[in-house]
Amino acid sequence: IAHQPNDVIRKIVLTIDTMNPTVKNVEYAVRGPIVQRAMQVEKELREGVKKPFTEVIKANIGDAHAMGQKPITFFRQVLALCSYPELLNENMFPEDAKNRARRILQACGGSSVGAYSASQGIDCVRQDVARYIERRDGGVPCDPDNVYLTTGASDGIVTMLKLLVCGEGASRTGVMISIPQYPLYSAALAELGAVQVNYYLNEEKCWSMDLSELERSLAEARKHCNPKALCIINPGNPTGQVQSRQCIEDVIRFAAKERLFLMADEVYQDNVYAEGCQFHSFKKVLFELGPEYSDNVELASFHSTSKCYMGECGFRGGYMEVINMDPEVQAQLSKLVSVRLCPPVPGQVLMDLVVNSPQPGEPSYTTFMKERTATLSLLAEKAKLTEQILNTVPGITCNPVQGAMYSFPNISLPEKSIKEAKALGQAPDMFYCMKLLEETGICLVPGSGFGQKDGTYHFRMTILPPTDKLKILLAKVKEFHQKFTQQYS
Amino acid sequence: IAHQPNDVIRKIVLTIDTMNPTVKNVEYAVRGPIVQRAMQVEKELREGVKKPFTEVIKANIGDAHAMGQKPITFFRQVLALCSYPELLNENMFPEDAKNRARRILQACGGSSVGAYSASQGIDCVRQDVARYIERRDGGVPCDPDNVYLTTGASDGIVTMLKLLVCGEGASRTGVMISIPQYPLYSAALAELGAVQVNYYLNEEKCWSMDLSELERSLAEARKHCNPKALCIINPGNPTGQVQSRQCIEDVIRFAAKERLFLMADEVYQDNVYAEGCQFHSFKKVLFELGPEYSDNVELASFHSTSKCYMGECGFRGGYMEVINMDPEVQAQLSKLVSVRLCPPVPGQVLMDLVVNSPQPGEPSYTTFMKERTATLSLLAEKAKLTEQILNTVPGITCNPVQGAMYSFPNISLPEKSIKEAKALGQAPDMFYCMKLLEETGICLVPGSGFGQKDGTYHFRMTILPPTDKLKILLAKVKEFHQKFTQQYS
Missing domain, CATH: 3.90.1150.10 (Aspartate Aminotransferase, domain 1)
Structure with missing residues (x-):
């Protein structure tokens, strides 16, 4: 124009x-x-x-509710109770929904979801996230202090990239992303002025990651920028693959050898359909590789309330866990997130319900399942x-x-x-x-x-x-x- | 360390x-x-x-609920209804709350607040915001296409600064902010690598803005950067003043003369206490100054659900209105906000209720007032x-x-x-x-x-x-x- x-x-x-x-x-x-x-x-x-x-x-x-998927009843009951606590006096809600709501409200300033939370997220929600990660990863420990609640996963990803990106000319930060990729990555890198370093997924092998392609891409990039991070989306967006355990192991070894910060976008962790496929979290595999890796490789992992079986995109809930982050850098991260005050509290509530869903024996368990x-x-x-x-x-x-x-x-x-x-x-x-x-x-x-x-x-x-x-x-x-x-x- | x-x-x-x-x-x-x-x-x-x-x-x-302020009953009823629409079948809610909830749910994908909204915000909410602004400003027209719903006011402010800031060395963008200021501004400018241009509020004259100080500050800044925008917080944070109509007029004339983009942080627009003080929106004064100004001066104004009488900080609701923005730039703004998909929908619902509160004759009016x-x-x-x-x-x-x-x-x-x-x-x-x-x-x-x-x-x-x-x-x-x-x- x-x-x-x-x-x-x-x-x-x-x-x-x-x-x-x-x-x-x-x-x-x-x-x-x-x-x-x-x-x-x-x-x-x-x-x-x-x-x-x-x-x-x-x-x-990927907007499930807009396509007719129904929300989980239990989640919405607790959200209603938290929004309008007078409903706690009504008989229409199951006791477990009421208990969850009471516990969350107690953790909010003035017992209101209208109060700001801590910038990193409500304490008890972060604790619940940590326990969820531990269960998911077969007992690998998770420190709630390393969990940051976010405004959807996008917010966490952009925040991490913001910490990583700097430099000019040939020392500009490069970030490796898969091609095809989810365009949040390219958009964020463009906005931050970082170098997008492409590695191609292997379409012939069901969109798997090839070590040789990672090596080619990195060698190429090192000629003109400073590659510092490697992003993986697993299960894959837009490509729908689920990476094998072997592949994840290879990627971790590659990151360790080449000194790359790993960013694992794992928002589809419950969306695994194919026979013989299984979700392996980067964190779990990292710890199974032993201390040489689990004490050294830096990893940020992202999750969200928007996908999986809940599909609650509108609430903008999410979390990230950072592993092996330098304590000084983590202090900077905590400061940075404080400028935006806090992630939306209803999204935090929802994130809590996802990681702390109804348990066997509780009244809502059967319906939830x-x-x-x-x-x-x-x-x-x-x-x-x-x-x-x-x-x-x-x-x-x-x-x-x-x-x-x-x-x-x-x-x-x-x-x-x-x-x-x-x-x-x-x-x-x-x-x-x-x-x-x-x-x-x-x-x-x-x-x-x-x-x-x-x-x-x-x-x-x-x-x-x-x-x-x-x-x-x-x-x-x-x-x-x-x-x-x-x-x- | x-x-x-x-x-x-x-x-x-x-x-x-x-x-x-x-x-x-x-x-x-x-x-x-x-x-x-x-x-x-x-x-x-x-x-x-x-x-x-x-x-x-x-x-x-400024976290009202954490300090014991109670939420507005009507707002929370509608939020509960939107979260768990089964409640629409209950007799416990007033009809006007149900009607508001039905209208909002109809505007959501799949009738769920869990769907993404349009990136700029739900259409009917933006229309309600536009009508609210028109009423507030005595009929000055407002186009819903110029309204962007945001994740609290902070998000809108940072987004606008992101559009404005560029350049290196002596051509780096400068942004004028009051001193004392709300540190979101300095934080955002630091992160964007822009030049913070200070102008001092006059403590002796109840923290008013002096034209001579604006001139001094701008002249000084022009020696080493490219000042492009002027930010005002009115009513003032942290200083609690309410700027006079005359002062706002002076500022607008100054911005027009010096070609500065105006950013008016008006999140405390209902928080006016002192005798003889009144809130004047920058937009209203701009239009009262006539077409020489209202056709020319670029303005972004910010509002939020976090302050005023509602104090709903945790929901991260807000809006910005842009006036006289270049259409090509506005297209870039619309693209930029699409990367984060949408502001949290519960915050959008709340913003709607603030601008479309119970009216005389409706069942909730008396309690609301x-x-x-x-x-x-x-x-x-x-x-x-x-x-x-x-x-x-x-x-x-x-x-x-x-x-x-x-x-x-x-x-x-x-x-x-x-x-x-x-x-x-x-x-x-x-x-x-x-x-x-x-x-x-x-x-x-x-x-x-x-x-x-x-x-x-x-x-x-x-x-x-x-x-x-x-x-x-x-x-x-x-x-x-x-x-x-x-x-x-």
Whole structure:
């Protein structure tokens, strides 16, 4: 867009030329142009504009409740009790929900979730998180002082990157991220002015991490920056793989040898569907490798209330655990988080309920387990369904959705469509996804928004739509892909 | 602290020397060393350590609920209904609370506050904010597209600064902030690597803004940086003044003439106590000055759910309105906020209730008004009490607490105490406040944490403790100040 001529007359201070250039470099595909267009299309439908479809089906973002997933009853009961403690006098709530609410309220200033908490998070919630991590990791100890509650996992990841990033020119901090990646990483690195160091996941081997690729990427990066950290998303976003124990071990040994700070994004830790796959936390594997590693390798691990079986994105709850962090640096971290006062307290409450869910014998246990299992089973079913149907389409190849909430299939695009996209200044898979949206009402995110090997094309779709809609979606994608291929052949 | 020798052996990546240096420059007094010590003292008391007092009284932070202020019943009812919509079937809630909850839930994905909202905030909430601003400003129009919901006001302020700040050396962005200031500003500027440009409030004239001081400050700054923005906190934090309409007009004319982007922190807009004082929003005054100003001057204004009569800090709700922002820059702003997905939805709900509170004729109106008025009257009473008692102490001079939640009295410190403090490497008012804490259990924040004229000393205290505790606190401060003065004379 050219500048408005009245910029001069208006003597405006902040223009595209005078603003912070690092912000201009930020891109975030998950809410990018395709999603903006999808919202316009929805508006047009509401206004009665005729389209070849009657509704937009959004599979662009891991937003479970928006796709019809129901919240866990127990969690919402406790949240209601904490919001309006007069409800503690009512008979309609089970005792365990009331007990959780009372315990949390006691830990809040003035017994109100409206008080600021400690900047690091409510003490008893951090203690519960620590016990949860210990149970999850088969007894590996966790110190609540190393747990920081966050405003969703994004906040924790950005905060850690902020601590790590510095330098200019050839000594600028480099941060290794997987390609494909979740674009929060590229966005944060762009904003912080750090160097994004790409390592490619191996699509042929179900998006696994190859040691040789990590080595190549690091050697390359060392020529022009100072690589200090290695980020892993496991289970994978956007790629849906679950890394093997062996792979995690290799990555830890690599980080130790090469002196890299590990950042493990483990927000999908309960989202594991495939036979033979299992979630291994980086922390557990680190400690199983013995003191040579567990006393030395620095690790930050992130979790969230937004994914898994709860899908409570709107509450922006999360935590990070830091391991082997230098005490002086950790003091700086604690100071840094104090500037924003505290993470949202309702999100902290929810995080507590996730790590301290109803136990056998408690009145809410049966319902909780039923709801949790139903949600995870349905996701497993939809993961399988997605993979199976996509793989029936000539020109679409889809790895198994072992975990997380996404499929990231490879799509063959005809040469003619690639040329036409380039003539329009669009990435070929953006061109494809835009056409898909206009013709079918389906909103997916082009692979180019996550990064991919040159010359390959993908899209990311969530497996979250209700089964009936997911089937419609997959059938439409199939039909569209065939038509698109014909049209441009 | 010296480095641990094992840093070398542990081959740690992230040390105080390799971390981001801008983070090291961040300071945040409101949760600084004095508050950490207060928490230790509380712990010691719990453990039975003998002290000359039995409890710590905290007047260091504007955290109303922690100080016993009760939440507004209507707000909490709607929050409970939104958290657990099954409650909509119960008879215990008034119809207007249910209607508000239904309307908000309808605007949420999947009718759940657990879904992500639009990054800019829920549409209907932004519309309600716009109507609130129009009513507040006597009909000056407000476009909901210019309203961004935020994670508390802090988030909005940091986001705006992020857009503004760039450059190196003599072209680095300068941002003018009042001294004394709320240390979020200095912390954010340090982290962003911007130049903090101080202008001093006039303590003799009840902390008003002097045009000549703004001119001096700007002229000085232009010698070594590129000043682009001017921040104002009104009503004032930590200084408790309410700026006059004339003063705001002067500031706007100054910003227009000097091409400065205005940032108006107006989170205390309902906290006005003194006779003859009134809150004037920067936006209203801007529009009353006519199109020469209202078409030209760029302004961002911030509000929050944390202060005023609601004091709901834990929910991290807030909004900002941007006026006359360049459309290309605003597109960048919208992109930037999308990376963090959305502000916490419960905070958005609360923000909606604040701008769309019960109306005459609705069932909750009477109770709402009673609660609101009681809270604000009590604050007005405590503002007066604080000023009156502090001014009876020889060596303490206190401006009227016209608004906000703080008193920032000037304290005379004996030369000997200043020397002793300096010998300990402490700011003299930090030395004073630490001694006050150790001897009386009262936790205040030293003026040096907010900035003050060289050679003057202050502390900030909130007026929030319950009246009986506030009286004890003030009596203890009085006694302590007299003893301290004697001891060091």
